[in-house]
Amino acid sequence: DGGITQSPKYLFRKEGQNVTLSCEQNLNHDAMYWYRQDPGQGLRLIYYSQIVNDFQKGDIAEGYSVSREKKESFPLTVTSAQKNPTAFYLCASSIRGVIPPGQPAYEQYFGPGTRLTVT
């Protein structure tokens, strides 16, 4: 079965530690995304990658870093600089990252999420 896997499901860290969240997809999708979800705030975009070896900051990138060395993998590191890291993190992918003008947007496929708690 094709899909997106995120591990672990629950993650606990002490304040001041960096932590890396895993995201893997076997859908052969070009684009991948990281979102943060907080109660009552919907999803906010952290980083996105249109193709391998390339990524862009989203709306709330401060305190986070990513890499895209392989098409199927897009790990997110939450650094100690992130002031309020406790949240539910969602990874998503989409079949195309580079879309010519006039072509429609594609739907996103989401992983099951990682709930990070920092104390």
Add this chain to the structure above:
Amino acid sequence: AQSVTQLGSHVSVSEGALVLLRCNYSSSVPPYLFWYVQYPNQGLQLLLKYTSAATLVKGINGFEAEFKKSETSFHLTKPSAHMSDAAEYFCAVTVRVGGTYKYIFGTGTRLKVLA
């Protein structure tokens, strides 16, 4: 700037009653619109999408949505609610950025189905 507003953070309906979840968007160009559903502690699952073909879009699980340009709306409906429809629902609109699209999500509507 593109944005999306979901009126009502919580909606309750009786089992068998009509479900209506509201979504209004603002966009300076024809938008692409999506509805997703999220069950507790899970990721989002696509219900349906509007990509400028038919204005009435049918999705999974009996849901449908109608794109109304004059009202800048894309409300989600289902004729008869089922207990299994209890979840959180998100509307999303796209915004063109460089050579791709970003997705702007609403703050979500939590649907409760009463027996």
